[in-house]
Amino acid sequence: MLQQGLERYLQVFTRLHxxxxxLDDCLTEQVEFRDPFNHVQGRAAVQRVLQHFIEHVSEPRFVIQxxxxxxxxxxxxxxxxxxxxGLGDWCFPGVSELHFDEQGRVLRHLDHWDAGTHFYSRLPLLGWLNRTLVARLTAVPHPPYKADE
Structure with missing residues (x-):
């Protein structure tokens, strides 16, 4: 039941375009969703977050690894x-922590990815500030992340 719930849920994300x-069939009524930009509870709130995402990101693609x-x-x-x-091409890795109920519906969806590196650092003023802070705090400089690595 859990594996089937996961497959249904991931199918929504791999077909966001x-x-x-x-989506509603995959979620409990009081589902919690959190990512670096949002923290909401309830099916309707999750649907609004994802609809906003679809409206502002074209050609969204999640590849499950x-x-x-x-x-x-x-x-x-x-x-x-x-x-x-306004930002152009965007790519980054991440991990979703998905908690399921006994019927295979998602209770909690917590996304973990580096918004500092993969989003804020690309903004003109915040990007400069973010890169400056990271450079001061980093013991060993490292090259920026590239999606094909």
Whole structure:
């Protein structure tokens, strides 16, 4: 039941460019969703967050790399790519922590990815500030992340 719930849910994300069909059936009524920009609770709130995402990111694409289970918790490693209005091409890796109920519906969806490196550093003023702070705090300089690595 849990594996089927995961497959249905991931299908929504791998087809975001087509809309949110099937999302409500994958979520509990009081689902919690958190990523670096949002923290909401409830199906309608999650739907609004994802609809906003679809409206502002064209050609969204999630490629699932790996899934690991521990009881009713699944960690999903993914790579995202898309085009953001005003920023251009955008790609980064991340992990979703998905908690499921007994019917295979998502109770909690917590996204973990580096917004400082993969978003804020690309903004004109914030990017400069972010890069300056990172340079001062980093013991060993490292090259910026590239999606194809």
């Amino acid at each position: 087509l809309g949110l069909q099937g 790996h899934c690991a289970w521990s009881g009713s918790l699944c960690f999903v490693r993914w790579d995202f790519s898309g085009v953001v209005k």
